[in-house]
Amino acid sequence: MIKIVFFAALREQLDCAQFSLPAADAKTVNDIKQLLSDRNEQWQQTFSNTSLLSAVNHDMVDGNHLVKSGDEVAFFPPVTGG
């Protein structure tokens, strides 16, 4: 399985903090995004936001990054700390 986590405004828009997908369903971060978008109209709209960032195992990555079972994949809005 792949663990997927959401943060900040994205988590609130989805009303979901985490989610799991079978590793066989997705090869890349973009594949995961597509699968999540396909869940329903609300999620599709939320994931159409092109400014969303992604991380795999706590490192920022782009959509072509490969994923495997046991990975933790995160999606979140641009960061605003400091």
Add this chain to the structure above:
Amino acid sequence: MLKQEISIQTNDFSLADEVALLEEDNVTDGAVVTFTGRVRNNNNGNSVTTLTLEHYPGMTEKSLAKIIIQAKDRWQLGRVKVIHRIGELSIGDQIVFVGVTSKHRQDAFAANEFIMDYLKVKAPFWKKEQITDEGKTSENWLDAKNSDTDKADLWS
């Protein structure tokens, strides 16, 4: 002695204590540069009452550690300390601290600014502000600023 370089915490910090830790038994560094970020009472013309800081535990520490390693690769640094607070904060509260020591001031100034600039665009923190507008209270997540990205890009 400075035990760890990164601290993510809900509680406040003391600038004097942090400077003391950077300086304690440190006779090689002639420069100590510190930056403290605080909660402003205004943003985009709105009156901010409180600020809530969320982060991504695990990734936050990892991203800050990477930023510190990059800073040490670029400049000759002695000690480094980064503190970031999370949770609910009020106007005037301290949010972030970056302290850097070096033999000479140029490296300490540059490294401190670099760490803050990179923290702003790479460390997974998000601010939600509670604002009061004509007596009505609402809350919203802050948008990232292009100016922060542009500033960080200047270092690459």
